[in-house]
Amino acid sequence: MQYRFAPLLEELPSSVPFVGPEHLERESDAIFLARLGANENLFGPSPKVIDELRRNASGSWKYGDPEFSELRVLLAAHLGITEEELIVGEGIDGLLSYICRMFIEPNDCVVTSEGAYPTFNFHVRGYGGELSQVPYSSDHEDLQGLIQESKNTNAKLMYVSNPDNPMGTWWEESVLLETIESLPSETIMILDEAYGEFAPVGTALPIDTSRRNLIRLRTFSKAYGLAGMRVGYAIANPDLISQFEKIRNHFGVGYLSQVAAKAALLDQEYLRIMLAEIEQSRQSIYSIAEENSLLWIDSATNFVAIDCGHDGLFARKILHRLQDNGIFVRMPGVAPLDRCIRVTCGPPEQMELFGEVLTKVLAEES
């Protein structure tokens, strides 16, 4: 008996956007000493969040509020918007999947940068969308190129991350504003701000959901240190936000995830302290690069792309050798970005270990 799958499914490759560090650990039968590849927040969530998780662990028998009302009230107050202008979802990954489903029909055009977030591409293809990928320009997403390609293809969706992943570069708000204003009004700009809290003041646009063709995505996975709890949110015009109700998994954000997100949002003091630690860590990665006579790319995120000085093959060799020595890192997937490895910020001892191993590995490979 042959399965009668939807034709769209039959066409999809069995590709996976990311291999997890656990997979590599199983393959090598060794645990990583430093987990610097997934842009998790190695400083962890606020102690108050951990306390709340412990205090509420015995409530894990409860479904989460499908309207996450308390969290939504807190977020709306924090952002200075109404509750109708935001929706909470199962991380940015989950929200990207919903957005693709809401808009994409087979062969619809979607524009992104070549080498940008693979999981977005996975979802676009998953709904049959045609991806147009614009090369980076000087390690920045090429906003003019993205606008032009959106016009050329009559794109339904255009994806930008600011600050950018995987390079860590960023655009100031004024540049982003020009981009939105130059975009065809019917092209929805997905602005992925996963790393927004790490960026300098003046990176994030003021929130204005009267721009109907803009949807902004944020998360508790990065600055708030809760990647393991799967909570993200989208900010957009209420006419767009309301459409999520038609398709989302209403009980998809669990009870403890909501507990954690609420506690995290309420501890802005910890966020401030942690951002200072990230800044220190970023500086230490720059120093490590410099000490090893490598270039790096200034970052507005909790990771740094280090230019290994040769092509992608060389950088990949360095990456594998780092992994062999217990340091998990990742790297961009396409040239010329793939001359870099991408290193997540972490506490001093992990940075020190990374520096030592990098020096050793570079010496072996040169």
Next chain:
Amino acid sequence: MQYRFAPLLEELPSSVPFVGPEHLERESDAIFLARLGANENLFGPSPKVIDELRRNASGSWKYGDPEFSELRVLLAAHLGITEEELIVGEGIDGLLSYICRMFIEPNDCVVTSEGAYPTFNFHVRGYGGELSQVPYSSDHEDLQGLIQESKNTNAKLMYVSNPDNPMGTWWEESVLLETIESLPSETIMILDEAYGEFAPVGTALPIDTSRRNLIRLRTFSKAYGLAGMRVGYAIANPDLISQFEKIRNHFGVGYLSQVAAKAALLDQEYLRIMLAEIEQSRQSIYSIAEENSLLWIDSATNFVAIDCGHDGLFARKILHRLQDNGIFVRMPGVAPLDRCIRVTCGPPEQMELFGEVLTKVLAEES
């Protein structure tokens, strides 16, 4: 500017499968004294699970293993199958959504029972499927009717829950086996076993994934008491299981959710104790019905449908009066099932409270 949504989205109603108890609490500005409506496990998860959640709360900065390898190994051993025969997902709701996406094209036929799980219907319609709904027969899902309707409509999917939700009735394995064998070989039978652990021995079929047209869904939300952690799993032929990779959210099952599910599975002793408590609670709901001169439906789940003795309007009045008095219950959505209210099992003090309030409410309404 008009949004260019996919036409499928435009056609969907803004309906929500379930209103959460938190919504009702906000409306009435009062907290429920007993939360007996969502079939959560009021006995909660194993103390060992709660310990593990507390112990690992500080690890919530980590993404969950996208292959949930440790959990999958444990599940495979527990079920006596290979890891290729199962996939873990974001609760049964998440898995149902994936299954609908994998199979359904607009206007494909899907068969279910009239009054069965609304979230399944939500996902079927969400992917453009046409639902054929077969009435229950004597408060059981009408297997012969479901087979016949699957044949008539050339259904791609046919949904059965065993034990059944919302009535709590069940079929023995031999009857289910006949059903699968009588079904068109190209119709996939989705067997929702969310309440399977509560059912008598002889309810669950032996696992045999060589039946290519059967996919079984199970969860940690019910017997294992972890509704708030969103972990379910599907068991099927590896050719079907492998297709989930093409569309699932690979990082959708968070770190703490995996921690909780692993610990729950390893504490089978607690499961045994808890099932005995549920059995006692079920008996106490039967007694409450009897004391109030009401009929009840024998249940193989952690809830009991109590026949309020009149039509749906009357049962709904009782339900609202119970809610007004702090008791959250739900009820089936269609006649004749809606002569009943559905009451979740719970600890003795909650059952006692329910009994008192029910007696009072019935006296007021008679």
